[in-house]
Amino acid sequence: MAGRFRRATAKWAAQFWADLKASTDAGLLGILRFLGLLYGPIDARLPIDQAFRKSLGYRLAPHVGWRHALGGITYLLFIILVITGVLLSVHYRPSAQEAYPSLQHIVSGVTLGWLIRDLHVWSASLLVLAVLAHMARVFFDAAYKPPRETNWLVGVLLLFLVLAFGASGYLLPWDQWAYWTVTEALNALATVPLVGGAAVAVLRGDPIVSGATLSRFFAMHVIVLPWITLALVAFHFTMVRRHGVAPLRNATAEPGRGRVFFPSHLLRSFMVAVVTCAVVISAAALWPRPVGEPADPAKLPEIVRSTWVVVDVSRALTHYLGAWGFVGFTLVALGLAFVPLFDRGPERDLRRRPAVAILGLVFFVGFVAAWMAGRQLRSGPPPEALPAASEASTPPPAAGAPLPELGPTPTRAAPPADTTRAGGPR
Amino acid sequence: MSGGLMLATIAMALAAPAQQDTAYGCVACHADKRAAFVQGVHAERGIRCHDCHGGDPSAYALPAAHRGRFVGAPGKVATVALCGSCHSDPNRMRQYGLPSGQVAEFRTSRHGRLLLMGHDLDAPTCTDCHDAHTILRPDDARSTVYPTNIPTTCARCHEDKRLMAKYRLPTDQVERYRLSAHGVALFRNQNFASPTCVGCHGSHSALPPTVSEIANVCERCHILVGQAFDRGPHGRAAHAGKIAGCLGCHSNHGTERVPADRIAAACAKCHAAGTSAHTLGTQIQQRAVEATEELRSAQVAIAQLSLAGRQTGDARFRYQTALTAYEQIAQAQHSLDAEQLDDLARQVRSISRDLRGMAGVAEEQRWEHKLLLVPVWFLALASLVLAWFALRHLEGAGGRP
Numbered sequence: 001m002a003g004r005f006r007r008a009t010a011k012w013a014a015q016f017w018a019d020l021k022a023s024t025d026a027g028l029l030g031i032l033r034f035l036g037l038l039y040g041p042i043d044a045r046l047p048i049d050q051a052f053r054k055s056l057g058y059r060l061a062p063h064v065g066w067r068h069a070l071g072g073i074t075y076l077l078f079i080i081l082v083i084t085g086v087l088l089s090v091h092y093r094p095s096a097q098e099a100y101p102s103l104q105h106i107v108s109g110v111t112l113g114w115l116i117r118d119l120h121v122w123s124a125s126l127l128v129l130a131v132l133a134h135m136a137r138v139f140f141d142a143a144y145k146p147p148r149e150t151n152w153l154v155g156v157l158l159l160f161l162v163l164a165f166g167a168s169g170y171l172l173p174w175d176q177w178a179y180w181t182v183t184e185a186l187n188a189l190a191t192v193p194l195v196g197g198a199a200v201a202v203l204r205g206d207p208i209v210s211g212a213t214l215s216r217f218f219a220m221h222v223i224v225l226p227w228i229t230l231a232l233v234a235f236h237f238t239m240v241r242r243h244g245v246a247p248l249r250n251a252t253a254e255p256g257r258g259r260v261f262f263p264s265h266l267l268r269s270f271m272v273a274v275v276t277c278a279v280v281i282s283a284a285a286l287w288p289r290p291v292g293e294p295a296d297p298a299k300l301p302e303i304v305r306s307t308w309v310v311v312d313v314s315r316a317l318t319h320y321l322g323a324w325g326f327v328g329f330t331l332v333a334l335g336l337a338f339v340p341l342f343d344r345g346p347e348r349d350l351r352r353r354p355a356v357a358i359l360g361l362v363f364f365v366g367f368v369a370a371w372m373a374g375r376q377l378r379s380g381p382p383p384e385a386l387p388a389a390s391e392a393s394t395p396p397p398a399a400g401a402p403l404p405e406l407g408p409t410p411t412r413a414a415p416p417a418d419t420t421r422a423g424g425p426r
Numbered sequence: 427m428s429g430g431l432m433l434a435t436i437a438m439a440l441a442a443p444a445q446q447d448t449a450y451g452c453v454a455c456h457a458d459k460r461a462a463f464v465q466g467v468h469a470e471r472g473i474r475c476h477d478c479h480g481g482d483p484s485a486y487a488l489p490a491a492h493r494g495r496f497v498g499a500p501g502k503v504a505t506v507a508l509c510g511s512c513h514s515d516p517n518r519m520r521q522y523g524l525p526s527g528q529v530a531e532f533r534t535s536r537h538g539r540l541l542l543m544g545h546d547l548d549a550p551t552c553t554d555c556h557d558a559h560t561i562l563r564p565d566d567a568r569s570t571v572y573p574t575n576i577p578t579t580c581a582r583c584h585e586d587k588r589l590m591a592k593y594r595l596p597t598d599q600v601e602r603y604r605l606s607a608h609g610v611a612l613f614r615n616q617n618f619a620s621p622t623c624v625g626c627h628g629s630h631s632a633l634p635p636t637v638s639e640i641a642n643v644c645e646r647c648h649i650l651v652g653q654a655f656d657r658g659p660h661g662r663a664a665h666a667g668k669i670a671g672c673l674g675c676h677s678n679h680g681t682e683r684v685p686a687d688r689i690a691a692a693c694a695k696c697h698a699a700g701t702s703a704h705t706l707g708t709q710i711q712q713r714a715v716e717a718t719e720e721l722r723s724a725q726v727a728i729a730q731l732s733l734a735g736r737q738t739g740d741a742r743f744r745y746q747t748a749l750t751a752y753e754q755i756a757q758a759q760h761s762l763d764a765e766q767l768d769d770l771a772r773q774v775r776s777i778s779r780d781l782r783g784m785a786g787v788a789e790e791q792r793w794e795h796k797l798l799l800v801p802v803w804f805l806a807l808a809s810l811v812l813a814w815f816a817l818r819h820l821e822g823a824g825g826r827p
Contacts, residue, residue, distance in 0.1 A: 107735030
């Protein structure tokens with residue numbers, strides 16, 4: 001009995017050592033296996049190592065180039081946002097009393113807190129630009145055509161999630177700029193026929209933007225939206241792997257003839273990631289988001305600084321084109337989102353798709369132009385009520401303009417005051 | 427007659443549903459007076475027409491209605507006696523918490539002396555300032571003696587150039603008051619602690635303060651400034667009747683502040699340039715202007731700290747200390763105590779310098795954040811170069827078919 005046990009143990013140890021020696025060849029994987037991180041003895045029974053090798057040796061389509069990195073940049077920015085967001089949530093306190101002081105603590109008390117916070121702010125803006133650039137690439141390459149139209153629609157959903165992330169995160173600093181921009185945005189939303197009033201009632205949770213609103217926005221920002229986004233991103237990536245990268249022009253896809261994933265493609269991805277991170281860190285260090293006055297529902301600030309690219313665009317659209325300009329641009333964007341449902345032909349050459357090309361150009365060029373114009377309005381006076389906002393809803397009384405100053409009622413036109421005379425008693 | 431009776435019945439039916447005076451004869455003709463009267467506090471207390479005017483309220487037609495102890499519309503002098511018949515009686519006024527000295531006060535006032543002793547019928551009686559029938563509480567915003575209405579009430583006569591010419595009085599007081607610190611506080615800020623006309627002149631005992639009284643009138647509110655003023659040489663001169671108290675530098679109805687940079691100019695009105703008093707004035711002006719600048723730069727420093735995300739509670743607390751010292755400078759000016767002034771200016775300067783220092787440190791740290799770019803870009807460029815060489819090596823060696 002004891003002899004059998006000793007023999008079995010010795011046999012197992014010898015086999016283990018043989019496996020270890022056999023799997024420890026020179027190279028990156030060898031080092032990982034030697035450290036016990038990867039599939040040494042385990043691989044003797046499960047073919048994980050082979051699967052891993054196979055996936056590392058995967059060859060991409062030959063036309064995959066630098067512009068296909070835009071989706072990856074978007075994902076990287078999302079990861080930066082998740083990491084910095086978790087770090088921020090360690091110190092942030094989502095209540096009307098504590099939000100602003102906790103923000104001051106993050107910016108000036110926590111080690112590197114300013115960097116974490118400004119990385120979060122800048123990634124949020126750059127993420128929108130990266131998403132739109134990625135969408136423009138997909139749109140002009142006609143990569144949304146069957147069989148990939150589902151993935152295009154998932155992508156559109158993800159864009160909406162990005163916008164919801166930014167909108168809900170915008171209030172969290174709880175300073176005057178955040179408070180009044182959100183107040184204005186909710187007032188504008190309330191003017192949407194039928195659903196506007198109800199949506200605002202649910203989102204705001206109070207007659208004015210208050211601690212109730214802050215709690216709602218915080219819950220959306222850190223609990224609801226991340227899980228939905230994670231699920232959709234997983235689906236999005238699975239679909240990309242299933243369909244492969246869309247072929248160019250009228251060529252058919254030729255998988256397996258291009259660059260190998262490891263290390264050739266991974267090194268290129270690494271270079272893109274390094275540049276992206278360096279750009280975000282540079283922007284955060286060079287242009288930190290200042291901290292405004294603490295939110296005060298009783299006082300309109302003199303200036304409202306916008307701190308997110310989408311707010312810049314909205315302000316430019318409403319300022320230069322009016323409320324209908326904003327609505328029109330939103331309709332163009334929706335048209336863009338649903339193009340794949342109608343444009344299903346095999347044609348992929350942009351020159352033979354003039355209507356779609358014009359629609360895309362109007363949106364993407366318009367967005368960049370409005371962003372540039374909006375940056376000029378950044379520190380403008382507080383947003384005024386939209387011109388078309390008055391009939392459709394009753395805006396909250398407390399969030400409106402301040403009462404007009406009560407002056408004395410002159411009994412007649414006052415001549416300039418004689419301030420130098422010091423009259424004696426009469 | 428029956429037509430008159432019918433009209434009277436209709437008038438009563440229209441005018442008097444709420445009060446139980448459908449049997450009250452006066453309103454048969456004087457419905458307009460009744461409409462004015464029922465708004466007031468006299469109606470609330472159950473006073474009726476005949477309590478002041480006499481007559482027979484149960485009669486509906488002349489001449490029966492105007493019989494008995496009928497007064498009609500009393501004259502100006504009679505009005506004082508009529509109002510006084512109740513309002514001078516402490517036993518009647520006590521229950522309402524009202525004073526009973528108005529008529530006694532009125533006799534001492536310029537208005538009262540003109541009317542009662544000079545029999546000047548241009549002088550006002552009770553009903554010229556308080557309406558005859560619509561007697562409202564002073565805290566009713568419709569009342570003629572509600573704080574924001576008092577200047578207009580006084581101006582009804584005092585802006586009348588023809589009337590005032592008779593007494594050789596100016597007519598610009600209300601206009602200047604509206605622009606004054608007191609007027610702005612009252613009308614724009616609705617600060618009812620700010621004096622109206624009656625705050626300085628008295629209401630029923632209205633008189634302009636005399637030269638030696640002026641400082642005492644102002645000191646009723648401006649206590650600390652008044653104490654400082656009394657300590658200094660100007661205060662002694664004022665109490666000796668040599669200068670017109672506060673009016674030496676400030677005006678009566680305009681009540682403007684002397685701005686910090688105009689102090690020496692105010693001194694120069696009496697003290698010739700080059701005299702030691704004028705030199706002291708120039709010194710005081712210098713301190714006041716400096717302190718104003720220091721305070722402003724302290725505000726800027728707090729704004730900078732706030733923008734940099736610093737918690738500013740401590741800084742704001744210290745700013746309050748500086749502000750207190752600054753306000754005390756305004757007091758110390760009135761005693762002409764150069765030493766105290768220097769001491770206060772030093773406090774303001776020291777706090778302001780501290781706050782500027784804090785803002786400077788915050789600004790410097792924000793600048794130092796940019797130094798992070800050096801290692802970040804060094805690492806980034808190094809990684810890029812390495813990756814580039816690795817790619818060239820791999821693909822040159824057949825990494826790409």
